[in-house]
Amino acid sequence: MFIDSHTHMHEYSEDEIMKYCSMTDYVYLAVSDDYESSLKTLNIAKKCSNVIPAIGIHPWEVGKTSMDELDKVMKLVDNAYFLGEVGLDKKFVPQTFDRQLDIFRKFVEVAKEYDKGLSIHAAGAWREVLNVLYKYDVKVAIIHWYTGPPELLKDIESLGYYIGVNVALKIQRKMRLIVEKAPLERMITESDGPYEYRGMKLNPELIPEAINEIAKIKEVSKDHVTKLISENFKNLMKKLGKGV
Numbered sequence: 001m002f003i004d005s006h007t008h009m010h011e012y013s014e015d016e017i018m019k020y021c022s023m024t025d026y027v028y029l030a031v032s033d034d035y036e037s038s039l040k041t042l043n044i045a046k047k048c049s050n051v052i053p054a055i056g057i058h059p060w061e062v063g064k065t066s067m068d069e070l071d072k073v074m075k076l077v078d079n080a081y082f083l084g085e086v087g088l089d090k091k092f093v094p095q096t097f098d099r100q101l102d103i104f105r106k107f108v109e110v111a112k113e114y115d116k117g118l119s120i121h122a123a124g125a126w127r128e129v130l131n132v133l134y135k136y137d138v139k140v141a142i143i144h145w146y147t148g149p150p151e152l153l154k155d156i157e158s159l160g161y162y163i164g165v166n167v168a169l170k171i172q173r174k175m176r177l178i179v180e181k182a183p184l185e186r187m188i189t190e191s192d193g194p195y196e197y198r199g200m201k202l203n204p205e206l207i208p209e210a211i212n213e214i215a216k217i218k219e220v221s222k223d224h225v226t227k228l229i230s231e232n233f234k235n236l237m238k239k240l241g242k243g244v
Helices: 014-022 035-047 059-064 067-074 094-114 126-136 150-158 173-181 204-218 222-239
Strands: 002-007 026-030 051-055 082-087 117-121 141-143 162-166 187-190
Touching: 002 162, 002 204, 002 222, 014 035, 026 035, 026 204, 035 051, 035 067, 059 082, 059 094, 067 094, 082 094, 094 117, 094 126, 117 126, 126 141, 126 150, 150 162, 150 173, 162 173, 162 204, 173 204, 187 204, 187 222, 204 222
Parallel strands: 002 026, 002 187, 026 051, 051 082, 082 117, 117 141, 141 162, 162 187
Antiparallel strands: none
């Protein structure tokens, strides 16, 4: 089983969505960016048994998000196992950081209260994100596309969280460095499709290639990496009361 723990399924065409749904050896954690995309993600999950929906407000969208829209997203909580893509971003949108922090805390409070997982964006704010998660004693979190300080990996491991290993590791030195340093037991693969990175179109089909790269870096077999990442995701979902 291949795991794509972070994909924006709502951004794909209907034909592409149906193609991914038919790839039964894949499981997708489909994240959302705002209220409308949250609704679309939930509808996709109703049609596709291998799609696990996440609702949320992306930190890039926070600056134009009203409290009314936030409330509408929060009312969808019962329909999803995960809240995401949520988080903090000091790298690309530092001008809205205070509001990001306020909204992220609200999502974390809800995750704690309703036993939801978190799919977290943390660009340039890795420490700040971990501080909030620690304060609220969040149980289940995946730090999306983790390229933060290697020294924080021990904190992530001790808190029981996971890091998203993006398919871009083939060309991204920071991602390769994290794979070198992080234990396999804390890794879950992701595509972040249909995002593009340095001319590379990121899609779920690249997950097997990412597994090959991880296997080379860690000097283990592809089968071992595939099995362990699948087990990591299954263990994470068990904490949320859902089998995979």
